[in-house]
Amino acid sequence: MCGVSNEREVLTYELFGTATRELAQTVADSGFAPDMILSIARGGLALGMGLGYALAVKNLSVVNVEFYTGVDQRLDVPIMLPPTPAAIDLSGLKVLVADDVADTGRTLELVHDFCEGHVAEARTVVIYEKPHSVIKPDYAWRTTDRWIDFPWSVLPPVVGEGLAH
Numbered sequence: 001m002c003g004v005s006n007e008r009e010v011l012t013y014e015l016f017g018t019a020t021r022e023l024a025q026t027v028a029d030s031g032f033a034p035d036m037i038l039s040i041a042r043g044g045l046a047l048g049m050g051l052g053y054a055l056a057v058k059n060l061s062v063v064n065v066e067f068y069t070g071v072d073q074r075l076d077v078p079i080m081l082p083p084t085p086a087a088i089d090l091s092g093l094k095v096l097v098a099d100d101v102a103d104t105g106r107t108l109e110l111v112h113d114f115c116e117g118h119v120a121e122a123r124t125v126v127i128y129e130k131p132h133s134v135i136k137p138d139y140a141w142r143t144t145d146r147w148i149d150f151p152w153s154v155l156p157p158v159v160g161e162g163l164a165h
Contacts, residue, residue, distance in 0.1 A: 008148065009146040009148040011128075011150050011151060016151060022141060024050075024055050027051070027096065027125065032094065032123055033094065034055065035094045036057065036059040037057050037059070037060050037061070038097050040063055040097065043099055043153075044098040045062065047099070047125070048062075051098060055096075059093075061089075063114075065110060091118055093119050093120060095119045096123055097112055099111075101128040102124075102126045102140070103130050108133070108135050109134055124137040125137060125139040125140075127140070127141045128140065128142050128148055129143045130143070130145060131143060
């Protein structure tokens, strides 16, 4: 792999806490006061929860989007899985769409576009933005072209002793 660095971006839980507070401050300083935080599951759940507390937003919602099916394996296009938020519930709200990373940006773009026709305003927030993302998030903590090790997905899933496969 010529020209590709093996170095990784490593996010620890402690650094995640710092990133969340700094992103919340950036959102607050921008004057955007969201009525709802819409987290993209699974990666955006922790960020959405953290921002909800940091920005005093109690209206949190989740949308499930499937794109990555494995490491470097993805569907042709991201799809929203049911249940999707009801457009009527979003009407007139200022929504902050949260995800862990804008890699291709297609998932973030899908959810932002879904909101766009129904809400007063939709903005996007991510911990990491990749330079080649098709959408530029409104708020990003860091930009990187490295592979990212997130603290919640770097270890293999836990298997109980009674659940041998």
